[in-house]
Amino acid sequence: MAQLALKNHERNSPDHRIDWRRVAYLVHLSRALDEMEEKRLVPEKKVLYQFSARGHDMAQILLGTQLTGLHDAACGYYRSRPLLLSLDVDPADALGSAMGRAGGYSDGRDIGVVFNYPNRSGASALPMCGGVGAQYTPTAGWAQAMKYYATTLGREEYTRDIAVVLGGDGSVASNGFWAAVTAATTQALPMLFYIEDNGFGISVPSTAQTPGGNIAANLASWRNLAIFDGDGSSPAEAANLVHDAVSFVRRERKPALLRLTVPRLEGHSFQDTQTYKSEETVRREWARDPLPRLKDFLVPAVMTMEEWDACESEAREAAESACARAEGRPVADPSTVTRHVFFDGDMQAMGGQHPSGYVPPAATDEPEMSGPRINMVTAIRRTLEHEMAINERVVMFGEDIGPKGGVHAVTLGLQEKFGNERIFDTSLSEEGIIGRAVGMALAGLVPVPEIQFRKYAEPATEQLNDCGTIRWRTNNRFAAPIVVRMPGGFFKCGDPWHSQTNEVAFVHQPGWKVAVPSNAEDAVGLLRTSLRGNDPVIFFEHRAMLDHAWARRPYPGDDFALPFGKARLTRTGSDITIVTWGAMVHRCEEAAEGFSADIIDLRTLMPWDREAVLASVAKTHRCLIVHEDLEAAGFGAEISAVIADKAFTDLDAPVSRLTMPDIPSPHNPILLDWAVPSTERIAKRIAEILEF
Numbered sequence: 288m289a290q291l292a293l294k295n296h297e298r299n300s301p302d303h304r305i306d307w308r309r310v311a312y313l314v315h316l317s318r319a320l321d322e323m324e325e326k327r328l329v330p331e332k333k334v335l336y337q338f339s340a341r342g343h344d345m346a347q348i349l350l351g352t353q354l355t356g357l358h359d360a361a362c363g364y365y366r367s368r369p370l371l372l373s374l375d376v377d378p379a380d381a382l383g384s385a386m387g388r389a390g391g392y393s394d395g396r397d398i399g400v401v402f403n404y405p406n407r408s409g410a411s412a413l414p415m416c417g418g419v420g421a422q423y424t425p426t427a428g429w430a431q432a433m434k435y436y437a438t439t440l441g442r443e444e445y446t447r448d449i450a451v452v453l454g455g456d457g458s459v460a461s462n463g464f465w466a467a468v469t470a471a472t473t474q475a476l477p478m479l480f481y482i483e484d485n486g487f488g489i490s491v492p493s494t495a496q497t498p499g500g501n502i503a504a505n506l507a508s509w510r511n512l513a514i515f516d517g518d519g520s521s522p523a524e525a526a527n528l529v530h531d532a533v534s535f536v537r538r539e540r541k542p543a544l545l546r547l548t549v550p551r552l553e554g555h556s557f558q559d560t561q562t563y564k565s566e567e568t569v570r571r572e573w574a575r576d577p578l579p580r581l582k583d584f585l586v587p588a589v590m591t592m593e594e595w596d597a598c599e600s601e602a603r604e605a606a607e608s609a610c611a612r613a614e615g616r617p618v619a620d621p622s623t624v625t626r627h628v629f630f631d632g633d634m635q636a637m638g639g640q641h642p643s644g645y646v647p648p649a650a651t652d653e654p655e656m657s658g659p660r661i662n663m664v665t666a667i668r669r670t671l672e673h674e675m676a677i678n679e680r681v682v683m684f685g686e687d688i689g690p691k692g693g694v695h696a697v698t699l700g701l702q703e704k705f706g707n708e709r710i711f712d713t714s715l716s717e718e719g720i721i722g723r724a725v726g727m728a729l730a731g732l733v734p735v736p737e738i739q740f741r742k743y744a745e746p747a748t749e750q751l752n753d754c755g756t757i758r759w760r761t762n763n764r765f766a767a768p769i770v771v772r773m774p775g776g777f778f779k780c781g782d783p784w785h786s787q788t789n790e791v792a793f794v795h796q797p798g799w800k801v802a803v804p805s806n807a808e809d810a811v812g813l814l815r816t817s818l819r820g821n822d823p824v825i826f827f828e829h830r831a832m833l834d835h836a837w838a839r840r841p842y843p844g845d846d847f848a849l850p851f852g853k854a855r856l857t858r859t860g861s862d863i864t865i866v867t868w869g870a871m872v873h874r875c876e877e878a879a880e881g882f883s884a885d886i887i888d889l890r891t892l893m894p895w896d897r898e899a900v901l902a903s904v905a906k907t908h909r910c911l912i913v914h915e916d917l918e919a920a921g922f923g924a925e926i927s928a929v930i931a932d933k934a935f936t937d938l939d940a941p942v943s944r945l946t947m948p949d950i951p952s953p954h955n956p957i958l959l960d961w962a963v964p965s966t967e968r969i970a971k972r973i974a975e976i977l978e979f
């Protein structure tokens with residue numbers, strides 16, 4: 288591949304398939320915006336975060352000119368504004384967002400350099416993240432969705448579309464980069480890794496990111512990855528390499544990596560004075576400025592000097608007009624800032640199945656009570672099977688969920704039924720699993736990733752967090768509704784790795800709904816609602832309940848769906864309210880024998896049914912919260928705080944919590960039994976509260 292690139296690079300006159308006048312105009316526009324920020328808007332404190340794209344600009348714009356697929360998508364990073372301009376984003380949106388004004392990419396919620404651009408008539412820009420490396424796996428997910436639409440669903444209109452990710456030389460050391468390279472190359476995804484190597488990650492040289500400093504050279508022997516490498520400051524070479532790399536991915540439906548060396552002509556950000564660079568380094572960087580090179584390349588071959596000057600003036604005027612329009616925008620009404628954490632009926636422009644007119648089938652919360660009692664594993668499998676059968680957008684993936692059927696056997700037999708494009712095993716990378724799910728959701732699919740055990744969601748923490756905030760930070764332009772199935776909690780024994788619950792961590796991450804079913808019937812209802820819904824969901828499958836006799840229920844029917852935020856009152860009584868969920872519901876029921884208790888199974892923690900709890904406490908005047916998760920900052924703390932706040936005068940006793948002590952789950956069953964709230968200890972605590 289490198290050889291092919293060199294050959295093309297010998298073509299050093301302007302390639303007439305490229306609209307060079309537009310390229311020149313956009314480079315001038317990008318420079319004018321950078322200069323305006325550096326000289327006026329940042330010193331005047333109208334723009335608070337500025338990352339100059341000078342030096343990176345020309346090659347990015349050449350890349351943008353190649354994104355001609357109707358469903359192409361690119362995900363950039365904070366230095367990617369030139370690409371955005373080349374996708375025809377209004378510069379007033381770019382500047383207005385940098386100023387944090389109303390409208391634009393995020394209505395003032397996110398920094399202006401972190402952008403997004405939903406586009407139904409051409410290439411889109413996927414929601415960017417502030418975290419370096421976080422852009423990679425969602426882009427792999429978009430590429431996977433293109434493949435899925437074209438190959439699995441046979442949709443002709445997706446056969447040439449690709450995904451492009453932009454990253455700096457520092458980002459190639461990130462987990463996300465490697466997760467995406469592995470996913471794209473093991474699954475042959477139409478994805479271009481576009482690496483802008485400016486030699487520094489803030490101040491750290493690229494030799495600290497990859498040995499020798501050249502990621503393209505180091506990946507030369509990586510299987511299934513075409514490598515292109517060259518000078519991003521040379522107009523001819525950059526144009527040819529970008530064209531060849533993009534065409535390769537489009538044509539071959541395989542991944543490629545294009546590394547272009549570019550000079551970073553300014554500091555990392557406005558505040559960076561670059562004292563770590565020698566004068567000689569700075570001089571050499573400026574000698575590689577692509578703008579004068581572009582001029583020499585195009586004048587007179589493509590345009591006259593007068594036309595070049597006119598192009599620059601036109602770009603400067605456009606930048607001034609954009610600035611005036613941006614400054615004319617107000618700041619968003621602060622009271623709107625709590626909107627768009629979740630879907631509220633106002634449809635996002637892109638992401639998930641709902642924007643393209645999906646109407647969920649009719650559903651009921653009345654279960655069909657006939658049929659044998661089935662365990663939670665079978666109930667979940669049956670629900671997945673039905674929803675996959677009626678909805679071709681549902682795709683499942685994770686570790687060992689294919690031929691093995693999952694380590695908990697939930698997906699047993701499903702790959703045989705639906706094929707290995709709709710249910711597949713992934714590389715062992717949770718960031719890869721969740722990030723790709725995000726990208727697939729952005730492209731309109733309904734991804735259902737499985738995390739093998741709760742604890743192993745940790746490598747995906749960044750992707751989970753960023754997924755939850757997509758709707759909010761793009762001000763409802765994008766959303767990524769995915770359903771993450773995740774088993775956890777104790778089983779026959781405990782241990783620090785397979786047994787934690789820690790559901791509360793997801794409640795604390797904006798944008799996630801959290802389901803914690805205690806039995807087969809609720810699992811069916813909540814899973815179905817999740818798969819048909821328009822928000823990301825953590826669906827928690829308790830290991831101890833998957834095959835527990837108490838949790839077995841008749842299959843409630845293919846139309847059974849339960850609303851989130853609606854608790855189930857499993858027993859009624861008058862003396863105490865017991866609030867619980869998951870594996871503790873069964874123990875609370877046993878413990879409450881002989882007492883007159885309301886037992887509330889919350890079923891979902893985000894949202895949670897405050898009304899049911901407060902109404903019950905108003906009746907019983909006493910409350911015990913039982914959960915398996917740790918006490919400190921567990922979800923019980925939230926419930927007690929709400930009761931203290933809203934029902935203080937109703938109480939005849941302090942609100943009490945019975946939980947695991949603040950320790951990891953112990954392995955030996957005797958130690959575990961001591962740590963997890965047992966029926967006996969719950970009963971004892973109930974008696975104590977009643978005696979208070």
Ligand SMILES: Cc1ncc(C[n+]2csc(CCOP(=O)(O)OP(=O)(O)O)c2C)c(N)n1
Nearest residue numbers: 366417418419455456457458485487488489
């Ligand atoms: C996960 C993460 N770690 C650290 C940072 C802080 N940070 C922002 S940019 C940057 C350097 C990135 O360099 P590179 O990828 O080469 O891109 P460049 O800025 O040179 O274009 C760092 C360390 C971050 N944003 N995210």
